[in-house]
Amino acid sequence: MKIEHRHAERHVLNVTVDNEPGILAKITGLFTARGYNIDSLTVADISEDHHISRITVVTNGPPQVIDQIMAQLDRLVPVHKVVDLTEEGPHVERELALIKVRGRGDDRVEALRLADVFRARPVDTTTESFIFELTGPPDKIDSFVALMREIGLVEVGRTGIVGMMRGSQPA
Structure with missing residues (x-):
């Protein structure tokens, strides 16, 4: 059986x-x-x-x-x-994250390049770090955070997921 x-x-x-x-x-x-x-x-x-x-x-x-x-x-x-x-059925999910990354020199340039690719927006900048704001599906945020770990991830704050059905009908 x-x-x-x-x-x-x-x-x-x-x-x-x-x-x-x-x-x-x-x-x-x-x-x-x-x-x-x-x-x-x-x-x-x-x-x-x-x-x-x-x-x-x-x-x-x-x-x-x-x-x-x-x-x-x-x-x-x-x-x-x-x-x-x-x-x-088809629905949209989004999450907001704030990602703090330490970076100087080449790491700083790479963090900004990757942020641009992921459409993450710098919301705070110092000479030694950034805080990026990123919205999107959870897997997009997971991918960005994983890449920032290699550069100098300091801290992550996430809002949690919100979701809605696609189309004009309420869920």
Whole structure:
């Protein structure tokens, strides 16, 4: 008998919630209590009257675990809607990073050249370092950070992933 192994898959979940104290703790508590990992977490107010927020959670798991996570999220009282962008279809994901790089001489020139290739913008410059701002998909940021490690990476700060469905329909 052949046993099929299901690998953990990366999923981007958009959770629309009431903007009230404690909702983020409820959602992260749900993940923690069940041993699910959160790879990225962002929260933003999305309504004009400040009553609704969108929480974007990036997690990994086999399909049955993702289905269980979504069902449990859907049962939380202040949750309006849970959408798995990964399953829904074409979507856009972006992240913002600030990357501090030390560099003098040739390393400085190389850091600026690579920043130009990746469309990273210097937002702070000293004679010994740069802070670059870079937005894009997570793999683009990962690649830039890996290259900066070879030059003189000092520090990285990342916002976490936000995502939306493509097209005119809301998720």
